[in-house]
Amino acid sequence: MAVLDLVTLRWVAFIYYAAFLILLLLIRQKHKDVPGTLSWVLFTALIFGEATIALDNDLRRFSDFVHVGNAVILFGYMFLMVGCVHFTRSRLPKKLLLYISLFIVGTGLLSYFTQVPTLIRVSFAMSVIIGSMLYSIIILWRWNGFRSKTEKNFLMACLAIHLLAFIVRVYVNAASVTFNFNPDVVDSWTSLTLVVTNACILMSIHLMITAFKHQRLEDEIRARYDAEMNALSSLQKVQEANESKSRFMASVSHELRTPLNAIIGFADTIQAGIAGPVNEKQQEYLGYIHSSGEVLLRLINDVLNFTTLKENKVSIRAEAFDLTQLVAETIPMLDSILTKKSCKLVTDFKSKEQFPVCADKIRLQQVILNLVTNAAKYGPRGGVITVTVETRPDVVRLSVQDQGPGISAKHKSEIFEPFLRAGQESLGEEGVGLGLSICKTLMQAMGGDIDFENRAEGGSTFWIDIPREYRSESDLEGYI
Numbered sequence: 001m002a003v004l005d006l007v008t009l010r011w012v013a014f015i016y017y018a019a020f021l022i023l024l025l026l027i028r029q030k031h032k033d034v035p036g037t038l039s040w041v042l043f044t045a046l047i048f049g050e051a052t053i054a055l056d057n058d059l060r061r062f063s064d065f066v067h068v069g070n071a072v073i074l075f076g077y078m079f080l081m082v083g084c085v086h087f088t089r090s091r092l093p094k095k096l097l098l099y100i101s102l103f104i105v106g107t108g109l110l111s112y113f114t115q116v117p118t119l120i121r122v123s124f125a126m127s128v129i130i131g132s133m134l135y136s137i138i139i140l141w142r143w144n145g146f147r148s149k150t151e152k153n154f155l156m157a158c159l160a161i162h163l164l165a166f167i168v169r170v171y172v173n174a175a176s177v178t179f180n181f182n183p184d185v186v187d188s189w190t191s192l193t194l195v196v197t198n199a200c201i202l203m204s205i206h207l208m209i210t211a212f213k214h215q216r217l218e219d220e221i222r223a224r225y226d227a228e229m230n231a232l233s234s235l236q237k238v239q240e241a242n243e244s245k246s247r248f249m250a251s252v253s254h255e256l257r258t259p260l261n262a263i264i265g266f267a268d269t270i271q272a273g274i275a276g277p278v279n280e281k282q283q284e285y286l287g288y289i290h291s292s293g294e295v296l297l298r299l300i301n302d303v304l305n306f307t308t309l310k311e312n313k314v315s316i317r318a319e320a321f322d323l324t325q326l327v328a329e330t331i332p333m334l335d336s337i338l339t340k341k342s343c344k345l346v347t348d349f350k351s352k353e354q355f356p357v358c359a360d361k362i363r364l365q366q367v368i369l370n371l372v373t374n375a376a377k378y379g380p381r382g383g384v385i386t387v388t389v390e391t392r393p394d395v396v397r398l399s400v401q402d403q404g405p406g407i408s409a410k411h412k413s414e415i416f417e418p419f420l421r422a423g424q425e426s427l428g429e430e431g432v433g434l435g436l437s438i439c440k441t442l443m444q445a446m447g448g449d450i451d452f453e454n455r456a457e458g459g460s461t462f463w464i465d466i467p468r469e470y471r472s473e474s475d476l477e478g479y480i
Contacts, residue, residue, distance in 0.1 A: 165196040256300050264293040294336070316360045316445050323355040323389055323396055323466065330368050337373050342382045345372070350390040357396050357466040359446045364466065367442055367450075368398065370435045371462050375402035379459070395448065395465040402461075406454040415452065416440040439464075 172189045269275060271286040278286070331345060338345055349355070357364075368387075375385045383403040390397050407415055418437040436450075443450045443464055452462040 161196060257297065257304075260293055260297050260300065264290060264297065267293065291336075291340075316363065318358050318360055318446065320356060320358045321361055323357050323398065324349055325354075326361060326365060327368065327387060327389065327398070330365050330372075333369060334372050334376070337376045338385075341376045341379070343376045343379065344382075344384045346384060346386045348386055348388040350388070355389055355391065355396045356468060358469050359448065359466050360442075363442045363446060367439045367464060368400075370439050371400040371464070374435060374462075375400050375404065378402070379404040392465065394469075395467055397463050397465050399461050399463040401455070401459065403459040406458065406460045407452065416450070 168189070267286050267289040270278060271283060271290065327347060331347075334345065337343075372385060372387065376383075379385065379402045385403075386399075386401040388397075388399040388401065390399075416436050416439075440450050447467045449465045450462070452460055454460050
């Protein structure tokens with residue numbers, strides 16, 4: 001019957017630690033959770049399987065080998081826990097890596113040099129195992145991954161009892177050979193220490209896995225909280241910067257309008273001959289000054305209106321009036337742009353009766369001016385613009401039909417967004433693309449709506465729906 005072969009045992013240990021080092025390196029590359037339980041079961045099966053082969057199924061010797069194998073597995077598991085601690089907190093200490101490497105090399109060398117006394121080899125192995133356990137306990141004691149001191153102290157107690165039971169088992173077995181102890185007593189002590197160490201291993205595994213999971217969860221919560229706070233801080237800074245920009249634009253717009261009105265007014269005065277006779281060339285230059293000033297004034301007004309609307313400072317004064325009368329009052333204001341483009345404006349009222357609506361008269365006139373101006377600006381020279389008024393359920397619809405190029409498919413979904421000008425690449429008209437955005441905001445604030453459609457024969461039709469009856473602030477909630 002075969003006896004315990006120490007050389008085979010050393011080779012088994014060498015294979016085990018080589019595999020264990022590879023596992024540590026893999027964990028270092030990608031660590032997701034504590035694989036302590038799986039590793040402990042896997043390598044225990046490996047050691048027991050190798051022992052069964054080496055001992056030729058000698059159950060009595062196999063029982064002795066279980067004690068040594070359990071100690072080896074404990075040593076590996078302790079290093080695994082220490083490695084996981086450092087992988088989750090920092091890089092693997094060079095001293096620990098050197099310690100593992102020296103033990104693997106030493107174990108391999110002892111496997112070759114069989115002339116080394118067995119006592120020296122066993123003492124070397126036991127001292128390395130005990131020293132490694134102590135080192136692991138110290139490292140784990142310094143780790144702050146536990147939720148409470150009670151949990152930490154309980155784990156340290158399990159490890160300390162485990163170490164003490166292991167030492168007792170080693171020296172009881174050694175003393176049984178030297179002093180010829182009763183085999184039954186030795187077996188009792190060995191069985192007791194084996195039960196204690198296994199119980200401590202299971203408890204340690206449970207505590208370590210729980211601690212690592214809690215630490216990982218706390219790290220994720222802390223990282224998420226920090227990210228949310230950073231995002232909130234960034235959002236506040238962006239909002240403050242946006243408010244400062246809006247205030248600056250409003251202030252500048254107000255300051256620019258005053259001198260610009262003076263420029264336009266004095267140009268008109270000189271052009272009218274009030275300040276003295278003006279020749280034809282001077283009339284031409286004064287016309288350029290007037291038209292350029294009007295363009296600039298419209299841009300300033302658009303920027304000022306847009307800034308006011310973005311700050312939700314729009315004031316709506318709803319009143320009842322006849323829409324046809326408002327259209328009649330608005331047409332003379334369009335003479336300049338219509339004359340410039342040689343456009344003809346046609347009105348089509350679908351009923352001879354009045355079209356009563358309830359809205360802010362000034363704001364609605366601003367919307368109509370904007371729609372007709374856009375139709376003239378982007379339509380062909382000499383084109384026809386048709387303004388239609390008709391009754392719809394609960395609203396009165398005003399439509400502005402032009403003969404322009406229409407709205408391209410890529411701009412349909414964003415035509416009412418600020419700073420977008422459909423067709424600006426080809427037409428090159430002045431403007432910053434705020435008009436339709438302002439119209440949409442004003443119509444929603446008055447409880448109405450605005451939209452458009454392309455005509456099959458060419459051009460597009462923009463329409464607005466104006467409510468017939470007054471809508472309270474609660475009715476308009478969600479529009480403003």
